[in-house]
Amino acid sequence: MRFVSVLTLAALIGVAAAPAIATAETRTLTVGISISYSGKFAKEGELGRLGYELFREVVNERAGIKIGNDRYLIEYKYYDDKSDQATAANLVEKLITEDKVKYIFGPFSSDITFATSAIGEKYKVITMAALANAEKVYTRGLKYTFGAFPPASEGLSTIVQMAADLQPKPQTVAIVYPDALFPFYGAKGAKERAEKLGMKVVYFEKYPPTVKDLTPVMTQVKQLNPDIFLTSALLEDAIFVTKAYRELRINSKLMGFTTGPAVIDFMSALGDTADYTVGYAWWSPTVRLKDDFFGTAQDYEARFQQRYKQPGNYISAAASAAGLVLMRAMERAGSVDVEKVRPVLAATDMETFYNVIRYDATGMNVGGFAVLIQDQKGKAVTVYPPKAAETKLLYPMPTWDERGRK
Amino acid sequence: MTPDALLAIERLDVAYGEIQVLWEVDLEIARGEVVALLGPNGAGKTTLLRAVAGLLRPRAGRIVWDGAPLDGVPASRVVARGLALVPEGRRLFAGMTVAENLTMGAYRRTDGRAAVSADLEWVFELFPELAARRRQQAGALSGGEQQMCAIGRGLMTKPRLLMLDELSLGLSPVAVDRIVAMLAAAHRTRGMAMLIVEQDVRMALELARRAYILETGRITRGDEARRLIDDPRVKKAYLGL
Amino acid sequence: MLVQELLNAVLIGGIYAAIGIGFSLVYGVMNLLNLVHGAIIMLAGYVTYSLFARLGLDPFLSIPVTMGAFFVVGYGLQRFVINRILTASVFMSLILTYGIDLVIVNIVLLVWKTDLLAVTPSYAGASWAIGGLVVSKIRVAIFVVSAALTALMYVFLDGTRTGRAIRAAALDKEAAELVGVDTPGIYAVTYGLSSALAAAAGSMLATIYTLTPTLDGIYLGKAFVVAVLGGLGNITGAAVGGLVLSFAESLGVVVLGPSYQEIIGFGIFLVVLILRPYGLVGRRFYAEI
Ligand SMILES: Nc1ncnc2c1ncn2[C@@H]1O[C@H](COP(=O)(O)OP(=O)(O)OP(=O)(O)O)[C@@H](O)[C@H]1O
Numbered sequence: 033m034r035f036v037s038v039l040t041l042a043a044l045i046g047v048a049a050a051p052a053i054a055t056a057e058t059r060t061l062t063v064g065i066s067i068s069y070s071g072k073f074a075k076e077g078e079l080g081r082l083g084y085e086l087f088r089e090v091v092n093e094r095a096g097i098k099i100g101n102d103r104y105l106i107e108y109k110y111y112d113d114k115s116d117q118a119t120a121a122n123l124v125e126k127l128i129t130e131d132k133v134k135y136i137f138g139p140f141s142s143d144i145t146f147a148t149s150a151i152g153e154k155y156k157v158i159t160m161a162a163l164a165n166a167e168k169v170y171t172r173g174l175k176y177t178f179g180a181f182p183p184a185s186e187g188l189s190t191i192v193q194m195a196a197d198l199q200p201k202p203q204t205v206a207i208v209y210p211d212a213l214f215p216f217y218g219a220k221g222a223k224e225r226a227e228k229l230g231m232k233v234v235y236f237e238k239y240p241p242t243v244k245d246l247t248p249v250m251t252q253v254k255q256l257n258p259d260i261f262l263t264s265a266l267l268e269d270a271i272f273v274t275k276a277y278r279e280l281r282i283n284s285k286l287m288g289f290t291t292g293p294a295v296i297d298f299m300s301a302l303g304d305t306a307d308y309t310v311g312y313a314w315w316s317p318t319v320r321l322k323d324d325f326f327g328t329a330q331d332y333e334a335r336f337q338q339r340y341k342q343p344g345n346y347i348s349a350a351a352s353a354a355g356l357v358l359m360r361a362m363e364r365a366g367s368v369d370v371e372k373v374r375p376v377l378a379a380t381d382m383e384t385f386y387n388v389i390r391y392d393a394t395g396m397n398v399g400g401f402a403v404l405i406q407d408q409k410g411k412a413v414t415v416y417p418p419k420a421a422e423t424k425l426l427y428p429m430p431t432w433d434e435r436g437r438k
Numbered sequence: 439m440t441p442d443a444l445l446a447i448e449r450l451d452v453a454y455g456e457i458q459v460l461w462e463v464d465l466e467i468a469r470g471e472v473v474a475l476l477g478p479n480g481a482g483k484t485t486l487l488r489a490v491a492g493l494l495r496p497r498a499g500r501i502v503w504d505g506a507p508l509d510g511v512p513a514s515r516v517v518a519r520g521l522a523l524v525p526e527g528r529r530l531f532a533g534m535t536v537a538e539n540l541t542m543g544a545y546r547r548t549d550g551r552a553a554v555s556a557d558l559e560w561v562f563e564l565f566p567e568l569a570a571r572r573r574q575q576a577g578a579l580s581g582g583e584q585q586m587c588a589i590g591r592g593l594m595t596k597p598r599l600l601m602l603d604e605l606s607l608g609l610s611p612v613a614v615d616r617i618v619a620m621l622a623a624a625h626r627t628r629g630m631a632m633l634i635v636e637q638d639v640r641m642a643l644e645l646a647r648r649a650y651i652l653e654t655g656r657i658t659r660g661d662e663a664r665r666l667i668d669d670p671r672v673k674k675a676y677l678g679l
Numbered sequence: 680m681l682v683q684e685l686l687n688a689v690l691i692g693g694i695y696a697a698i699g700i701g702f703s704l705v706y707g708v709m710n711l712l713n714l715v716h717g718a719i720i721m722l723a724g725y726v727t728y729s730l731f732a733r734l735g736l737d738p739f740l741s742i743p744v745t746m747g748a749f750f751v752v753g754y755g756l757q758r759f760v761i762n763r764i765l766t767a768s769v770f771m772s773l774i775l776t777y778g779i780d781l782v783i784v785n786i787v788l789l790v791w792k793t794d795l796l797a798v799t800p801s802y803a804g805a806s807w808a809i810g811g812l813v814v815s816k817i818r819v820a821i822f823v824v825s826a827a828l829t830a831l832m833y834v835f836l837d838g839t840r841t842g843r844a845i846r847a848a849a850l851d852k853e854a855a856e857l858v859g860v861d862t863p864g865i866y867a868v869t870y871g872l873s874s875a876l877a878a879a880a881g882s883m884l885a886t887i888y889t890l891t892p893t894l895d896g897i898y899l900g901k902a903f904v905v906a907v908l909g910g911l912g913n914i915t916g917a918a919v920g921g922l923v924l925s926f927a928e929s930l931g932v933v934v935l936g937p938s939y940q941e942i943i944g945f946g947i948f949l950v951v952l953i954l955r956p957y958g959l960v961g962r963r964f965y966a967e968i
């Protein structure tokens with residue numbers, strides 16, 4: 033009887049142990065990625081892929097993600113969305129229905145993500161919308177979509193936020209933007225922040241997006257002589273605005289852009305006229321942030337440069353960080369089951385090398401902050417937040433008379 | 439064909455696309471000769487002049503100018519060979535002054551500035567009305583003055599044959615008389631041949647030594663002018679007698 | 680500040696005139712709506728950029744270079760390509776010139792990519808401060824060169840043998856041929872001149888605008904409005920049209936706000952098109968056929 037019991041026990045243990053030993057073998061988790069290889073977002077798509085790839089490499093060289101007793105290696109299934117919304121939606125449907133993926137890493141641009149996340153939602157598949165931050169992507173009550181970029185409107189607002197603590201404190205703000213949706217959100221965000229911080233918005237005007245000569249608008253700005261002058265627009269307009277700013281000898285204390293000062297083309301197009309302008313980036317290798325996977329921002333930068341022979345960038349960084357956030361959620365959930373991972377992921381509040389990531393109810397990353405960049409003597413340097421600053425903001429901007437004397 | 443003919447047209451067919459307008463037209467002009475081309479409306483007179491001037495390409499037949507073929511030579515080079523057309527409707531450069539219009543006539547000339555300005559003065563002597571309005575826009579001239587300007591422009595090309603299409607059209611009899619007198623004077627001093635297309639048959643037959651009659655695209659008669667004036671059939675059809 | 684706005688308007692007007700004159704000329708002479716015009720301005724801008732970036736050639740000194748080169752290109756284009764379809768339908772000529780425009784855009788994409796490029800000589804952005812007014816040096820220079828080119832063009836058309844031949848061909852093609860004008864050749868010269876003017880505008884505009892491969896459409900649009908305002912085919916009219924357009928745009932901003940910058944100009948354009956299709960200046964005796 034005892035003997036039998038021992039045998040039985042041994043058998044029971046054996047039975048119980050056998051599958052445990054069997055699952056110690058490594059499994060693969062396939063993530064679907066439909067992203068731009070061609071079309072207008074080919075470049076951004078490539079940067080996104082580099083970020084996703086770097087994440088996969090680091091995971092796999094550390095023998096995969098440990099979930100419970102299992103280890104999961106990551107494998108990607110890629111498609112080219114040709115920078116086209118409809119194509120992207122079809123490809124994501126194909127990834128889910130034919131390739132049977134349960135997780136999607138998102139494409140570049142809010143517009144394309146707008147389409148693909150809806151498909152993910154329909155099939156209850158998680159989309160890491162790492163490269164989309166327009167509000168419209170998130171305000172549809174999606175449950176399975178999670179971002180990485182901070183909200184679009186946060187960039188220009190951060191410039192206003194920084195200005196509030198400057199001495200002499202700026203009192204008046206002028207904001208111009210082309211008549212289009214995306215620039216409008218940036219401009220509106222900055223306006224609301226300025227008003228909240230007790231500044232006076234003396235000029236808030238849109239101009240037709242087709243206008244090539246902004247001199248008439250800028251003449252009005254000159255008349256108002258605002259302390260802070262902000263432009264929410266794409267690169268081309270930013271260059272026009274800066275040229276007219278100099279030609280008309282406008283003298284604000286601070287000049288900020290959504291796109292421009294952080295971009296090489298801006299500096300090469302404007303030369304020393306670009307000096308003192310402020311822009312933002314969603315990431316910089318100088319930020320003092322870290323996590324226990326990629327290490328510090330500098331560590332990430334070093335690895336990226338070594339691997340790809342080019343400087344890191346905010347798109348790749350966001351893509352890598354999105355992977356990390358999902359991985360941590362799976363680990364905490366102890367499962368790769370979408371329904372178990374989703375609530376854990378939604379509760380994310382963590383620092384990564386890229387930024388703080390914390391989701392609001394819509395899955396937008398509201399924990400992040402923008403890094404402010406100022407052009408100083410032909411170089412783009414990080415000046416804000418203090419956590420990231422390489423050097424001090426030059427403020428107020430010297431007047432054109434003062435600049436002429438040098 | 440007369441061996442020393444200035445212009446010899448042989449069996450000329452001209453068509454506008456599929457629509458043939460001239461059939462086997464034969465016509466000759468000797469040096470210095472004044473010839474009239476008569477015919478009812480739509481007979482093809484203008485078409486013939488335009489074909490000679492190089493504005494239309496004949497379908498068949500030959501145009502021989504001064505012993506050399508003229509087929510396929512574009513209008514801009516025909517004029518350089520001494521063949522000028524004063525077109526129907528005058529076709530002045532309305533936005534240019536009278537002087538500029540006349541100067542344009544000498545566009546292709548290579549015989550020097552002096553010769554050109556001498557000719558310009560000659561034209562102004564011939565038509566004193568134009569001299570008075572040399573700086574005026576051609577579009578602002580009266581009908582008679584416009585016709586003078588058009589003839590003057592034709593003369594400025596220094597033609598050996600001047601073709602005139604309906605110069606009397608829309609002008610008062612007085613104006614026509616004056617222009618005809620001046621043309622006769624020009625002919626006397628320069629001795630160029632002329633081919634005159636006219637509705638005013640009496641006037642044409644007074645100027646011309648010989649005349650052709652073109653009816654529905656075919657030459658039906660060619661004869662001495664005075665014989666045609668006396669012909670009862672011509673009298674009836676063209677002189678309204 | 681109104682004085683400042685007016686001053687800006689005059690200077691921009693000079694630029695608009697430079698854009699419109701060549702376009703108007705080609706239409707006036709050969710009744711061709713030349714859809715290539717904007718692309719030539721754009722391409723000349725890129726060439727100016729390369730001359731500046733590679734050889735350090737000042738953009739204003741590159742004007743004779745681009746004018747010469749584009750005269751030759753324009754001459755050849757008209758002589759060997761456009762002349763062949765000029766007698767066909769208007770539709771054909773639109774298709775052809777649109778096609779050439781696309782070719783140029785693709786050349787630009789191939790050679791210069793889609794990067795934003797700018798020509799920035801040391802004096803770019805510099806200005807004089809006179810009393811309360813600021814006057815951009817580069818814009819004054821552009822205005823002066825544009826005005827000089829317009830005047831030269833006027834003198835050329837008015838006082839030279841070839842200039843008169845161009846006008847004659849414009850007024851009455853057949854009558855011009857009857858006095859010996861080789862109209863295909865004159866058309867080629869005209870197109871070459873128009874391209875040279877466009878090239879000069881392109882070289883200069885490269886210093887104040889940023890080069891992108893979508894500029895062709897924007898330039899073409901401005902050229903069209905300016906030419907129609909002044910009276911298609913009328914050189915002096917194009918100069919007036921340029922000023923009218925820039926004043927309308929400035930007025931729109933001052934009176935109604937920046938979003939209306941283009942509305943007033945476009946409104947005037949439509950009114951002119953409907954009420955005075957021959958333009959504000961008109962083309963006296965031009966269209967009498
Ligand atoms: N461009 C054209 N296309 C087609 N048919 C034409 C054209 N021009 C003239 N015709 C036709 O050719 C015929 C001859 O015309 P043409 O003008 O030569 O006659 P015409 O003798 O000069 O007449 P008129 O005395 O009225 O000037 C007419 O039937 C006319 O309708």
Ligand SMILES: [Mg+2]
Pocket residue numbers: 483484485526603604
């Ligand atoms: Mg006739």
